[in-house]
Amino acid sequence: ETGVTQSPTHLIKTRGQQVTLRCSSQSGHNTVSWYQQALGQGPQFIFQYYREEENGRGNFPPRFSGLQFPNYSSELNVNALELDDSALYLCASSAEYEQYFGPGTRLTVT
Amino acid sequence: QKEVEQDPGPLSVPEGAIVSLNCTYSNSAFQYFMWYRQYSRKGPELLMYTYSSGNKEDGRFTAQVDKSSKYISLFIRDSQPSDSATYLCAMSALGIQGAQKLVFGQGTRLTINP
Numbered sequence: 001e002t003g004v005t006q007s008p009t010h011l012i013k014t015r016g017q018q019v020t021l022r023c024s025s026q027s028g029h030n031t032v033s034w035y036q037q038a039l040g041q042g043p044q045f046i047f048q049y050y051r052e053e054e055n056g057r058g059n060f061p062p063r064f065s066g067l068q069f070p071n072y073s074s075e076l077n078v079n080a081l082e083l084d085d086s087a088l089y090l091c092a093s094s095a096e097y098e099q100y101f102g103p104g105t106r107l108t109v110t
Numbered sequence: 111q112k113e114v115e116q117d118p119g120p121l122s123v124p125e126g127a128i129v130s131l132n133c134t135y136s137n138s139a140f141q142y143f144m145w146y147r148q149y150s151r152k153g154p155e156l157l158m159y160t161y162s163s164g165n166k167e168d169g170r171f172t173a174q175v176d177k178s179s180k181y182i183s184l185f186i187r188d189s190q191p192s193d194s195a196t197y198l199c200a201m202s203a204l205g206i207q208g209a210q211k212l213v214f215g216q217g218t219r220l221t222i223n224p
Contacts, residue, residue, distance in 0.1 A: 006153075033210075033211075033212070035212075040118070040216070040217075041216055041217070042114075042116070042200075042214030042215050042216050042217050043154070043198075043212070043214050044214075045211040045212060045213070048210070048211065056210070056211055058211060090153055090154070092212075097142050097159070097161075097202075097210060098144070098156060099144075099212060100156060101146070101153035101154045101155070101156075102153050103152055104153045106151075
């Protein structure tokens with residue numbers, strides 16, 4: 001176990017709705033990254049937060065946004081959900097270069 | 111062309127065999143190379159981490175990086191049924207303000223048959 005936790009485990013939403021996913025970092029880690037993993041694909045980088053500031057973003061639209069809190073936990077928010085947003089959402093925490101992943105939240109958009 | 115290419119398999123071998131998993135990449139700025147193992151419906155688990163070129167060994171696992179060829183490998187010796195999983199290669203270049211975006215391969219699904 002990495003010590004990275006995510007909630008909820010599963011989520012079903014309707015197209016157009018908004019969703020918030022949560023991540024608790026491993027103790028001592030001040031950086032959180034979020035990834036989207038479609039079925040049968042490798043994870044795709046969404047963005048990274050370091051000390052409550054976004055410091056890197058992948059090729060995702062602005063309706064994907066995030067927050068990092070003083071205790072280094074994090075949220076991923078997705079507005080105006082689309083069917084293609086159905087995926088496993090992973091967060092990873094790190095202190096140096098190695099990133100440790102949580103179990104993921106499986107989001108289904110209908 | 112994808113930045114990281116990985117044969118998705120599936121790959122099926124008998125127990126005890128040596129397994130070789132490979133990735134190629136196109137971005138010469140990549141400096142950090144990782145292998146993750148992902149069981150079904152779980153998050154990726156970090157197996158091996160290598161900086162720049164060279165070999166690294168950890169138990170039954172050996173990671174190799176050849177930056178001149180832009181090619182990385184993971185070898186599994188004495189493979190066990192519990193090694194059955196999807197193996198993901200990942201790599202990164204240090205970005206702005208220390209941001210480190212991992213770029214993953216598609217993953218290779220491996221089955222070890224008893």
